[in-house]
Amino acid sequence: MQWPRFMRRPLNLISVPTVVEVLPISKPGFAFGDPRQAAASLEINYGKGLLPFNAQSKSFIAPFPRQGEDTQLLLERLDELPKKMMVALYESKTPLWPNFLIHHSEGDGLNLQAVRSCMRHKGQGFSEAWCVLPAKKMVRLIRAQKISKQLFFTPAWENKRFLSTAVDYQRTLLLLKNTQPLVGVERITVVMPHYDDEVLQCGGAMLQALAANATLQVIWLSDGSRGVSSVSHKMSSQIRRAEAEAAMAELGIKNTHHLDGVETQLTADDSICQQLNNLLSEFRPQRVHSVWWADNHVDHYEANLILQRAWPQDLDATIAASGLWQAMPPRTVVELTAAQQQQKINALQCYQSQIGAVDYVRLSQHLDAYYAHESDADYAENFWHVAAQQYFDAMQSSQVKTRRWFG
Numbered sequence: 001m002q003w004p005r006f007m008r009r010p011l012n013l014i015s016v017p018t019v020v021e022v023l024p025i026s027k028p029g030f031a032f033g034d035p036r037q038a039a040a041s042l043e044i045n046y047g048k049g050l051l052p053f054n055a056q057s058k059s060f061i062a063p064f065p066r067q068g069e070d071t072q073l074l075l076e077r078l079d080e081l082p083k084k085m086m087v088a089l090y091e092s093k094t095p096l097w098p099n100f101l102i103h104h105s106e107g108d109g110l111n112l113q114a115v116r117s118c119m120r121h122k123g124q125g126f127s128e129a130w131c132v133l134p135a136k137k138m139v140r141l142i143r144a145q146k147i148s149k150q151l152f153f154t155p156a157w158e159n160k161r162f163l164s165t166a167v168d169y170q171r172t173l174l175l176l177k178n179t180q181p182l183v184g185v186e187r188i189t190v191v192m193p194h195y196d197d198e199v200l201q202c203g204g205a206m207l208q209a210l211a212a213n214a215t216l217q218v219i220w221l222s223d224g225s226r227g228v229s230s231v232s233h234k235m236s237s238q239i240r241r242a243e244a245e246a247a248m249a250e251l252g253i254k255n256t257h258h259l260d261g262v263e264t265q266l267t268a269d270d271s272i273c274q275q276l277n278n279l280l281s282e283f284r285p286q287r288v289h290s291v292w293w294a295d296n297h298v299d300h301y302e303a304n305l306i307l308q309r310a311w312p313q314d315l316d317a318t319i320a321a322s323g324l325w326q327a328m329p330p331r332t333v334v335e336l337t338a339a340q341q342q343q344k345i346n347a348l349q350c351y352q353s354q355i356g357a358v359d360y361v362r363l364s365q366h367l368d369a370y371y372a373h374e375s376d377a378d379y380a381e382n383f384w385h386v387a388a389q390q391y392f393d394a395m396q397s398s399q400v401k402t403r404r405w406f407g
């Protein structure tokens with residue numbers, strides 16, 4: 001077994017899991033059907049040693065459950081296990097918050113595994129996401145209950161940052177209710193933390209809105225100064241701003257604004273909130289696109305605080321939030337035509353300075369393929385789309401208060 005390897009900066013900005021070749025579990029038994037189709041690492045590492053769960057099993061393997069009935073079935077099984085027995089849940093149809101990643105070359109149509117390999121392995125191969133915890137802890141996590149360190153056995157490999165953020169994520173999932181379809185409106189504002197987020201998160205929705213004659217406004221919160229490490233901050237900003245304008249030209253959007261918060265240090269300060277408030281007050285969008293607070297990136301979390309603080313009191317609009325660094329379970333799925341997906345990729349190609357570090361083209365295609373997995377289309381985007389007040393109330397209830405992965 002290879003001992004878990006913690007990710008170095010800057011990868012730890014966007015990833016909490018440790019990378020292993022074999023899970024830290026022994027004599028695994030699986031529940032709910034043979035998982036080797038969905039998790040090739042099990043075939044590679046356990047082969048015939050992988051049996052259905054029985055009295056000799058020393059650890060328990062199951063897919064991460066969808067909310068509702070699947071979750072109840074899993075909880076019933078977990079309640080019967082000894083409290084320290086290791087439970088390993090793998091990512092299948094529903095995104096999970098992982099504490100382990102297993103990277104390998106095999107895979108076929110496993111879209112989330114391709115997305116995760118793009119984030120952490122330069123787009124090569126496939127990365128399985130796993131959540132491994134002792135049974136009693138896993139039950140509390142799935143129920144989104146706080147997990148006190150004193151009460152539970154802590155394995156030596158446990159990543160201290162994992163539990164609190166995993167519980168935050170679980171609590172957030174329970175709050176994603178009442179999503180609405182994206183209906184045609186006249187004015188849409190896209191507020192994104194970084195250059196390229198707008199194409200990745202809602203490029204297809206923007207194209208559909210333009211085709212329906214909506215007016216679009218795009219606002220970037222950060223300055224792109226930390227995105228090209230081989231040049232000065234100023235030069236990095238210039239390069240990325242030019243890329244963003246080229247991408248917008250590709251989509252056919254002219255109304256753009258740069259608020260120039262410092263990338264990786266975005267803060268909901270008076271200046272940026274006032275600027276955003278002015279733009280929203282003047283343009284009066286009926287829908288605002290942004291990123292959800294559970295996206296695993298410090299600036300994406302902070303963008304939510306900025307949007308909340310800047311929101312004009314008299315603005316009656318909806319928020320369509322999406323997930324990139326942490327995929328969102330399907331809510332409002334917007335199917336893209338092949339032409340729209342191609343145009344989205346063309347716009348993404350304008351961000352050449354970023355594509356070298358992360359294979360955003362593969363990431364975008366596989367994420368959009370994942371979001372389409374329950375529909376007839378090949379590609380789709382996915383949003384949690386609710387009234388702004390519901391969005392901000394849920395954010396408050398999620399109790400997600402800390403910044404992630406910086407400093």
Ligand SMILES: [Zn+2]
Pocket residue numbers: 193194197297300
């Ligand atoms: Zn971003």
